Structure formats: C-alpha cells, structure tokens
Amino acid sequence: MPDDRPIHVTRPFLPPLAELTPYLEEIWESRILSNAGPLHERFEGALCDHLGVDHASLVANGTLGLILALRALKITGEVITTPSSYVATSHALLWNQITPVFVDLDPDTLTIDPARIEAALTPRTTAILPVHCYGIPCDVGAIGGLAADHGLKVIYDAAPAFGVRLRGESILAHGDASVVSFHATKVFNTFEGGAVVCRDPATKQRVDELRNLGLAAGATVVSTGLNAKMSEFNAAVGLVQLRHVDALIDRRRELDRLYRRLLTGCRGIRCPALPAEVTANHAYFPILVEPDHALGRDALLERMARHRIHARSYFDPLISDHPMYRDLPSARPENLPVARRVSRSVICLPLSPDLADATVETIVGLIAGA
Numbered sequence: 205m206p207d208d209r210p211i212h213v214t215r216p217f218l219p220p221l222a223e224l225t226p227y228l229e230e231i232w233e234s235r236i237l238s239n240a241g242p243l244h245e246r247f248e249g250a251l252c253d254h255l256g257v258d259h260a261s262l263v264a265n266g267t268l269g270l271i272l273a274l275r276a277l278k279i280t281g282e283v284i285t286t287p288s289s290y291v292a293t294s295h296a297l298l299w300n301q302i303t304p305v306f307v308d309l310d311p312d313t314l315t316i317d318p319a320r321i322e323a324a325l326t327p328r329t330t331a332i333l334p335v336h337c338y339g340i341p342c343d344v345g346a347i348g349g350l351a352a353d354h355g356l357k358v359i360y361d362a363a364p365a366f367g368v369r370l371r372g373e374s375i376l377a378h379g380d381a382s383v384v385s386f387h388a389t390k391v392f393n394t395f396e397g398g399a400v401v402c403r404d405p406a407t408k409q410r411v412d413e414l415r416n417l418g419l420a421a422g423a424t425v426v427s428t429g430l431n432a433k434m435s436e437f438n439a440a441v442g443l444v445q446l447r448h449v450d451a452l453i454d455r456r457r458e459l460d461r462l463y464r465r466l467l468t469g470c471r472g473i474r475c476p477a478l479p480a481e482v483t484a485n486h487a488y489f490p491i492l493v494e495p496d497h498a499l500g501r502d503a504l505l506e507r508m509a510r511h512r513i514h515a516r517s518y519f520d521p522l523i524s525d526h527p528m529y530r531d532l533p534s535a536r537p538e539n540l541p542v543a544r545r546v547s548r549s550v551i552c553l554p555l556s557p558d559l560a561d562a563t564v565e566t567i568v569g570l571i572a573g574a
C-alpha cells in the first residue's frame with residue numbers, strides 16, 4: 205500500500221478550488237442564488253451539449269428527478285422494475301402511489317431481463333422503470349420494443365450512467381425519460397444534483413413546472429409540484445466538473461482494464477462483460493464471487509477490510525426484501541432467483557480516478573489468495 209489510508213469503493217472528485225472561484229464571484233455579484241439563475245441556465249445547456257441530448261431539466265437530486273419524471277409522464281397503476289437497485293428507484297413509485305412489480309435480472313448484464321417482462325404485465329401496467337445498474341446499459345432495444353407493443357412508457361433510472369454511450373449515442377437518450385444523478389459518489393458530481401433527460405419538449409416543460417411547485421408562466425399553478433430545483437452553487441460546481449469528467453472516465457477505463465487483466469483466470473471470480481457497442485463510464489467494478497472461490501463473498505470482504513480495502517456488497521438485501529416491499533406478490537423469492545443469487549455474490553471493488561495501479565494489484569492479490 206502506498207499509505208495506510210482506508211480505500212473505499214468510491215471517492216468523490218473535487219476539482220481545483222481556483223476553477224470554482226470565478227463562478228462564486230459571479231454568484232456573489234448577481235445575488236441570484238436559485239430559481240433558474242444564469243449559471244443554472246448555462247449548466248443545463250452545457251450538459252445537453254456534452255451528452256448530445258435534446259432536453260435536460262436540472263433537479264436537486266436523482267431521487268426527486270425520478271419522482272418528477274413519473275409524475276410528468278402521468279404514470280399510474282403498476283410499473284415493472286428491478287429489485288436490484290437503490291431503494292430510491294421503487295420509493296419513487298410509492299411516492300406516486302404506483303405499485304412496483306419486480307422482474308428478475310439477466311445474469312450477464314445484471315439489469316432487468318426483458319424476456320421476463322411480458323409475463324409480469326397486467327391491465328394496470330402503464331410503464332417500465334429499468335435501471336442501468338452499475339452503469340451497465342439495459343437491453344434498451346428489447347425494452348423499447350416491448351413498450352411499443354404494449355403501449356407502455358419507459359423511464360430509465362440512469363442515475364449511475366453519466367457518460368455511458370451505446371453505439372456512440374448517450375444512453376440517456378433512450379426511453380420517454382432518463383434520470384441521472386450527480387450525487388457526490390457518482391462519476392460526475394455537483395455534490396447533490398441530477399437531471400431528467402427527455403426527447404419531447406412538452407415533457408421537459410412539465411418537469412420544469414413540477415420541480416418549481418407546479419408554477420407555469422404567469423405564476424399560475426398547474427400541477428402538484430415539489431421544490432426540486434438545483435441551486436446556482438450546484439450549477440457552478442457542475443460547470444467546472446464538466447471540464448474534467450472525460451479525463452476522469454479515461455482513468456477509470458485504465459483501472460477497469462487493469463482489474464480485468466489481473467483477474468483473468470482467477471478461480472471463482474466473474475467480471476460482467478461489457479458489450480462491444482457500449483462505451484462504459486466505469487462507475488463501478490462489480491465482480492461475482494462464484495461457489496468455486498476459495499473464500500466466498502463475505503469472507504473475502506472481511507479479508508479485504510483487514511487490509512483497509514473497504515470493498516462492498518451491493519443491493520443486498522434486494523429492494524424486494526425490505527419490509528415495505530416484501531409482501532408484494534412480485535417480491536416472492538421464487539420470482540427473483542437470479543437477483544437473489546447476484547445479490548449474494550456481488551462485490552464492488554474500489555474504483556476512483558485517484559486509485560493507484562499498485563493498489564489494484566494489492567486488491568487482486570487479496571482476491572486471488574496470494
């Protein structure tokens with residue numbers, strides 16, 4: 205180890221303070237702190253340019269973005285979703301009085317298995333809320349096809365998928381809306397923040413109204429909105445972070461390659477493959493500890509922790525295991541065997557741009573039992 209600081213799965217990136225100063229001076233000068241101020245407008249535009257998407261509405265965080273996207277698209281009844289995510293995904297449904305219907309995972313992509321969606325549809329189903337889990341894209345082609353066949357809307361929880369591209373196009377361009385998070389732990393952060401990305405200007409307008417208490421032009425109240433606005437400070441951080449994010453993802457890519465190379469042939473460890481048409485953001489480095497690993501998942505986590513490597517299990521328990529969800533018919537364990545197996549075998553290894561190659565070598569040494 206280069207030093208004895210503990211190593212965590214994610215480490216928030218802070219840009220040089222000097223780059224933020226001119227923006228802060230602008231805020232202090234204008235005294236506009238919130239409510240779609242000048243930095244907010246610039247960041248919203250710069251974000252669309254960076255991602256190559258038509259419309260984005262900045263919001264205070266990804267969770268509120270999900271709640272508002274569902275509301276803007278008038279989703280009701282039942283929505284198909286995944287049990288393997290942060291609880292924010294299905295909480296956003298409950299906040300809208302929508303019933304989550306959990307569908308099992310594809311064991312290769314760790315995202316929702318499109319082949320199992322049709323069997324879960326009922327006359328009350330109005331939408332699909334899949335998650336690009338770990339930043340790995342869902343099968344957007346199959347999901348879009350199913351949605352078209354059955355007249356359903358698709359809202360992607362794309363919280364961890366900033367910068368992910370599929371055949372050169374932003375993954376956020378898919379679905380009726382995609383929601384990305386700029387939380388401190390994400391690949392791109394504004395401390396707290398997020399955006400709802402959509403193709404249709406009317407949807408963007410509804411999200412813009414909903415994030416500001418439902419106020420439309422002329423201060424008429426047109427919907428039951430929330431206060432989900434992004435402040436000028438967070439927008440300033442976003443404008444600075446945009447300058448750095450590509451280089452940070454490049455460094456993540458190098459670390460990903462190093463992990464994959466060193467873990468090749470390691471008994472009992474599987475690294476989910478990224479399809480060739482995907483440009484990943486390497487938000488996480490999930491591995492699956494399979495039954496033939498010498499230690500098993502939990503003993504391996506303990507071993508790493510003794511060496512100050514705080515790798516973590518993820519989405520264990522599943523959302524469907526929590527008391528408020530576990531009585532739903534779709535939460536039955538026999539409905540979700542792949543998700544269960546994955547939740548008991550996943551470890552996310554440390555991956556942040558400042559991780560040293562030597563630390564990756566140490567971590568792989570611990571996994572391989574050297």
Ligand SMILES: *Cc1c(COP(=O)(O)O)cnc(C)c1O
Binds near residue numbers: 266268290363386387
């Ligand atoms: C981070 C995350 C969220 C929540 O985003 P916040 O900005 O923290 O509210 C929701 N879903 C997934 C899959 C996430 O990774």
